[in-house]
Structures are given as C-alpha cells and as structure tokens.
Amino acid sequence: MNARKSSFAIGFVVAATLLIVLAGLLPGAKMLSFDTVLRALFAPDAKIDSILVWTLRLPRSLAAAVAGTGLAVSGYLLQSLTRNPLADPGITGVTAGAVAPIVGCFVLLPWISSAYYPLVGLAGGLAAASVTFWVARGGNGRPLHLALGGVSVSLFLGAITIYVLLLAGPQSTALLFWLSGGFQGRTWSHLIHMLPWIGVGVVGALLLHRVIAMFALSEHAAAAMGLQLDVWKPVLLVLAICPVAGVAPVAGPVAFVGLAAPHIARLLKPQGTIWEIALTAATGAFIVTCADLVARTIAIPKELPVGIITALLGGPVFVYLIQRGRLDFQRDVA
Amino acid sequence: MIMASPAQTRSAAWLLPSGLALVVLSLVAAVFLGVVDIPAADIAAALSGHGSPEARSIIIEIRLPRIVTGILAGIQFAVAGLLLQTITRNPLADPSLMGVSQGATLTVTIFLLFTVYIFEPGSNTLAELPIAWLPAAGLAGGLAAGGIIYLLAFRLDLSPLRITLCGIAIGAVLHALAIGLIAGWGSARIEIILEWLSGSLYARTWDHALFLLPFTIAGLAVLPLIYRPLVLLQLDASVAASFGLSYRRQFSLVLLVSCALAASAVGAVGPIIFIGLVVPHLARFLAGRHFPLVIPLTIVLGAVLVTLGDLVGRLVGGAEEIPIGVVTAILGVPVLLALLRKVP
Numbered sequence: 165m166n167a168r169k170s171s172f173a174i175g176f177v178v179a180a181t182l183l184i185v186l187a188g189l190l191p192g193a194k195m196l197s198f199d200t201v202l203r204a205l206f207a208p209d210a211k212i213d214s215i216l217v218w219t220l221r222l223p224r225s226l227a228a229a230v231a232g233t234g235l236a237v238s239g240y241l242l243q244s245l246t247r248n249p250l251a252d253p254g255i256t257g258v259t260a261g262a263v264a265p266i267v268g269c270f271v272l273l274p275w276i277s278s279a280y281y282p283l284v285g286l287a288g289g290l291a292a293a294s295v296t297f298w299v300a301r302g303g304n305g306r307p308l309h310l311a312l313g314g315v316s317v318s319l320f321l322g323a324i325t326i327y328v329l330l331l332a333g334p335q336s337t338a339l340l341f342w343l344s345g346g347f348q349g350r351t352w353s354h355l356i357h358m359l360p361w362i363g364v365g366v367v368g369a370l371l372l373h374r375v376i377a378m379f380a381l382s383e384h385a386a387a388a389m390g391l392q393l394d395v396w397k398p399v400l401l402v403l404a405i406c407p408v409a410g411v412a413p414v415a416g417p418v419a420f421v422g423l424a425a426p427h428i429a430r431l432l433k434p435q436g437t438i439w440e441i442a443l444t445a446a447t448g449a450f451i452v453t454c455a456d457l458v459a460r461t462i463a464i465p466k467e468l469p470v471g472i473i474t475a476l477l478g479g480p481v482f483v484y485l486i487q488r489g490r491l492d493f494q495r496d497v498a
Numbered sequence: 499m500i501m502a503s504p505a506q507t508r509s510a511a512w513l514l515p516s517g518l519a520l521v522v523l524s525l526v527a528a529v530f531l532g533v534v535d536i537p538a539a540d541i542a543a544a545l546s547g548h549g550s551p552e553a554r555s556i557i558i559e560i561r562l563p564r565i566v567t568g569i570l571a572g573i574q575f576a577v578a579g580l581l582l583q584t585i586t587r588n589p590l591a592d593p594s595l596m597g598v599s600q601g602a603t604l605t606v607t608i609f610l611l612f613t614v615y616i617f618e619p620g621s622n623t624l625a626e627l628p629i630a631w632l633p634a635a636g637l638a639g640g641l642a643a644g645g646i647i648y649l650l651a652f653r654l655d656l657s658p659l660r661i662t663l664c665g666i667a668i669g670a671v672l673h674a675l676a677i678g679l680i681a682g683w684g685s686a687r688i689e690i691i692l693e694w695l696s697g698s699l700y701a702r703t704w705d706h707a708l709f710l711l712p713f714t715i716a717g718l719a720v721l722p723l724i725y726r727p728l729v730l731l732q733l734d735a736s737v738a739a740s741f742g743l744s745y746r747r748q749f750s751l752v753l754l755v756s757c758a759l760a761a762s763a764v765g766a767v768g769p770i771i772f773i774g775l776v777v778p779h780l781a782r783f784l785a786g787r788h789f790p791l792v793i794p795l796t797i798v799l800g801a802v803l804v805t806l807g808d809l810v811g812r813l814v815g816g817a818e819e820i821p822i823g824v825v826t827a828i829l830g831v832p833v834l835l836a837l838l839r840k841v842p
Binding site: 308 | 588590594650654656660663666667670671674675677682685689692695697771772775820821823828834835839
C-alpha cells in the first residue's frame with residue numbers, strides 16, 4: 165500500500181470514529197433525535213439538550229477516542245521495542261504499575277493533588293516495565309517470559325491494590341468503578357489533562373518512526389545502523405508509558421486495546437512505520453469509542469464498564485494471535 | 499528415570515522428617531500465638547477440653563478452624579501448581595496464571611453479589627449469607643475456566659506453552675468481568691467481597707475446613723495414580739507417548755484434578771497467589787534429583803507456608819490483620835522474580 169492509500173485508510177478510520185462519536189451523542193438516559201443533536205452541536209443554547217451534548221456526551225466520547233489513540237500507540241511501541249507481538253500495556257505490567265500507585269496515593273496520601281497522578285502513574289509504569297523486561301531478558305525476551313513476568317508483576321500489584329481498597333473503606337466504591345475502566349462522567353477537564361501525555365507518546369512515536377523501524381528489525385541491525393541502543397531504548401520505553409500514565413488517572417485500566425489495535429491496523433497493510441503508527445492510533449480511537457458506546461447503551465439506564473467490553477473483545481484476539489502468530493514457543497521448553 | 503546417588507538419597511532421607519517437624523512447629527506457633535494473649539497453660543487446657551470458656555472458644559472456634567482451613571488450602575494450591583507446571587511443561591504455571599483462580603473469583607463474586615436475592619430476600623447482612631456455599635461456587639467457576647483451557651488446547655491444537663499464554667488472556671478477561679461486576683453491583687457488599695478477594699483466612703470456620711477436606715483427600719488420593727504420567731510428562735509429549743502414555747487423557751485428568759483443587763481452595767479462602775507457583779519450585783530445589791520426594795515436599799511446604807504466612811499477617815497487622823494473600827504476595831515476589839530470571 166502506498167502513502168496515498170495509507171492516508172486514505174487512515175481517513176476512513178478517522179471518519180468512522182467521528183461517525184461513532186456523532187452516533188454516540190444520540191442514545192442515553194434521555195434519547196435525542198439527530199436533528200436535536202445537530203442543532204445542539206452547531207447552535208448551542210442553554211437548554212437541557214445542548215447541555216447533555218456539550219457537557220456530558222461529547223467530552224466523554226472524545227475522551228474515549230483520545231484514550232484509545234494513546235493506548236494503541238503505547239501497545240505499538242511496546243511491541244516494536246520488545247519485538248514481541250503479544251506485548252501491550254496490560255501484559256507487560258505497565259497498566260498495573262500505573263494504576264496501583266495511583267490507588268495508593270488516593271487512599272494513603274490524599275494530600276497529593278490528582279494533577280500529579282499521571283506522574284505517579286509514569287513512575288509506577290516505568291518501574292513495573294523495568295522489572296518485567298529484566299525478567300524477560302532472562303528468557304532472551306521470548307514472548308512467554310515477557311508475558312509471565314508481566315502477569316506476575318500485575319498479580320502482585322493487584323494483590324496490593326485490593327488490600328489498599330480494603331483500607332479505603334467507603335471510598336472503595338468509587339475506586340472500583342475507576343478500576344473497572346471507563347469514561348462515565350468524564351468532562352472536558354479530564355480530556356485536557358490527558359492530552360499532553362498522549363500527545364507526547366503519539367507525536368514522539370511519529371517523529372521517531374525511523375528509530376522504531378530499526379528496533380523492530382533486531383537490536384543487532386539497529387546497532388549496525390549506528391543506533392545508540394542505550395539512549396533510544398529508555399526513550400522509547402518512556403514514550404510507550406506516557407500515554408498509559410495519562411489514561412490511567414482518567415479512565416483506569418482499559419485492557420487489550422494496546423494489543424489489538426496494532427494488529428488490526430496491520431491487517432490493512434499500511435506502507436512504512438509512520439503510516440502504521442498513524443493507522444494504529446486511529447484504530448485505537450475507533451475501538452475505544454465503539455466500546456464506550458456499547459458500554460453505555462447496551463443496558464440503559466445502567467452502564468457497563470468499558471474495561472469489560474474491551475476485555476471481552478480483546479481476549480479472543482489474543483487467543484487468535486497465539487494460535488496464528490507463528491510464534492515459536494516450542495523452543496521455550498525448559 | 500534419573501537415579502539419585504546414595505549421597506543424595508541420604509540427604510533426601512532427612513528432608514521429610516525435618517519437613518514434618520516444621521509442620522508441627524508452625525502448627526504449634528499458630529495455635530499459641532495471636533492477637534489475644536492466652537497463657538500456654540490455658541491453651542493446653544482448652545485443647546484438652548477444659549480451661550476457661552473464652553480460651554476454649556478462641557482456640558477451638560477461631561484459631562483451630564482457620565489453621566486447618568489454611569493447611570488444607572495451602573496443600574491444594576501447592577499441589578494444583580505442581581500439577582499445572584507439569585502438564586503445561588511450564589515451570590512457571592500457577593492457577594492464577596492459567597485463569598483458574600480468576601474463574602473461581604468470578605463465580606464467587608457473582609455468588610456474593612446476588613445470593614441474597616435468592617436465599618434471603620430483603621436482608622442484607624453478612625451473617626445471613628450462606629458462606630459455606632462459597633467454595634462450591636468457586637469450584638464451578640474454576641472448572642469452567644479449566645474447561646475453556648481444555649477446549650482451546652484440543653480445538654486449536656495448542657502447544658503446552660501456548661496454553662499458558664491463553665490462560666493468561668482468559669484470566670485477564672475473567673478478572674475484568676469480576677471487577678466490573680463488583681463496581682456495578684457491589685453496593686453494600688463491596689467490603690465483604692474485597693476482604694475475600696484479598697485472600698484471607700479471617701473468620702474461617704470448621705464449615706470451610708469440612709468443605710475442603712474431601713477435595714484435599716481426593717486430590718492426594720489421585721496423586722499415586724497420576725504419579726507415572728507426571729514423571730513422564732516431565733519429559734516430552736512424544737517421549738511420554740513412546741512410553742505408552744495417552745497424552746490427551748492424562749492431560750485432561752491432571753487438568754481436572756488441579757482445577758478442582760485450586761478452585762475449591764479459592765472459593766474457601768480467596769485467591770492466594772504465589773503459593774501454587776513458588777512451593778513446587780522450593781520442593782524441587784530441596785529434592786534435587788530425587789523426584790519422588792517432590793510431591794510430599796510440595797504438600798508439606800504448601801501447608802507450612804500458608805500457616806506461617808497467616809501467622810505473620812495476624813501478628814504484624816494486629817487487630818487490623820494483613821490478609822495472607824498480601825503476605826504471600828510480598829514474600830513471594832522476590833522468590834518469584836529470581837525464579838523467572840533463572841528459568842531458561
């Protein structure tokens with residue numbers, strides 16, 4: 165696929181996402197007609213319909229799109245960095261690493277402003293990823309070792325998180341909602357808080373697409389092409405974790421998006437890394453907006469957490485990838 | 499089979515007696531130490547059915563049942579881990595890595611959330627929850643998760659290691675479902691569920707121990723039957739087949755036993771992670787090349803580690819005790835990471 169076709173594919177996915185965002189403005193506890201939504205969008209007034217659209221539904225859908233973009237790019241970077249098609253923020257323990265210290269701060273250090281939560285998440289995510297990668301290196305970075313390392317780290321952090329929730333008392337309900345992943349009641353300010361972190365990840369990945377392409381080949385090749393591995397590895401890791409750190413305080417853990425989006429994007433066979441990254445980002449936005457729409461419409465007036473929807477969709481993708489991925493696990497036999 | 503040298507056999511002969519001594523020691527410690535300080539003489543009196551009523555009720559109704567439940571659960575987790583590690587030929591398999599624990603967690607969560615509407619309409623108190631049913635609910639979920647693994651393994655013709663990866667995915671999905679359900683429908687019961695979810699022996703009664711007992715016995719009784727396949731499965735599937743082993747049948751049997759052991763234990767005491775993972779490794783490390791010792795050592799160490807872990811949680815936390823699940827997580831992680839690094 166050449167650049168023109170690739171940009172066409174991206175345009176298509178972006179348009180589809182916008183369509184879902186638009187469609188998502190209609191349903192809810194109060195159903196709005198298409199006319200009402202259009203009027204509210206282009207000629208907002210002080211009526212309830214406009215307020216519904218502008219302060220509740222639109223920011224929430226856009227937050228879902230932006231979060232999806234970030235998670236997808238994070239997954240793409242982790243997959244390139246580890247040359248492991250099963251890598252994603254959840255599998256590598258990054259998500260649990262970002263989520264656990266945020267829960268800890270919320271409950272145990274409540275004087276820390278929530279504005280610092282992305283920083284806390286970044287530090288935790290980096291720490292968790294470092295442990296996982298250190299473990300995976302023992303297995304020469306094979307998919308199984310990475311997954312086992314990441315899941316062990318996640319299980320450990322999960323046990324601690326549950327204990328902190330237990331200490332949280334009445335606050336635990338709100339925390340559990342957040343832990344199940346979702347965008348209920350998210351506002352413009354949430355969106356704005358998330359943006360810089362996701363922007364860093366997405367823009368950074370697009371700018372560094374040549375470095376990422378070299379990494380995706382092999383470390384030897386990258387070194388042979390004169391790449392400073394010691395410099396670029398941590399840079400890419402931070403770029404991969406920034407979006408997760410930005411999404412975590414707002415939406416909690418949204419599983420499997422980072423895993424599935426790059427693979428779905430590659431099905432469209434974009435030409436070149438930069439197009440792959442852009443298409444992955446668009447696909448991530450599409451997946452999460454769809455999941456969010458399903459989550460809030462499938463059981464009106466109750467809402468399901470988005471995390472459940474993405475998990476139910478992503479689990480089968482994972483199994484499919486394992487079955488089809490031509491990954492040589494047999495060599496891992498101990 | 500690899501033969502042990504005489505020297506190894508001699509050192510192995512010491513292992514079991516010292517292991518049993520460790521069991522007795524940890525048992526005594528768990529009975530005698532606690533938040534409420536009771537003089538040793540009173541405890542001895544209580545154990546023989548005399549002594550003050552308070553001492554008797556603390557020992558007989560609170561400490562002993564939780565110790566016995568812990569021992570049974572510890573044995574079950576450890577043996578389940580050993581069996582899973584053997585059939586998946588993955589030294590790092592564990593019920594919580596294969597989705598079995600998460601399956602049990604999901605059904606127990608559903609049970610805790612919705613039973614009140616089935617059994618006791620209109621009431622919302624802990625006392626009226628039919629808690630003795632929890633292990634059964636856990637068993638159903640764990641077996642269902644095992645069934646999914648089984649179907650994937652033979653429908654998709656997956657290698658043992660791919661099965662492990664699929665187990666990770668299944669576990670993630672089931673975990674997300676459980677957390678979502680608690681968030682959406684938890685209301686007044688969130689604390690009860692969290693308490694259970696953190697893996698705790700708090701307030702376990704003789705009912706829990708009695709429920710687990712048949713599973714422990716059945717699980718241990720099956721072990722001699724699957725001993726030969728277990729040894730052969732340490733090798734390769736094709737080697738095992740050349741010894742006349744039906745891999746598929748043995749895989750199914752061992753998977754079933756291990757799921758039943760892990761799931762009933764999760765139902766009774768919550769998902770205590772790392773016991774199933776770490777104990778078989780410790781046992782293998784201690785037994786060296788003397789494979790027959792691995793199974794008894796696994797049983798002994800499973801019982802001891804849970805008893806001691808619970809004791810640590812009780813003593814360190816004071817009145818607000820630290821759940822055993824958290825203790826095993828904190829103590830198990832360094833061991834686990836070291837193991838992960840070393841496994842080729």
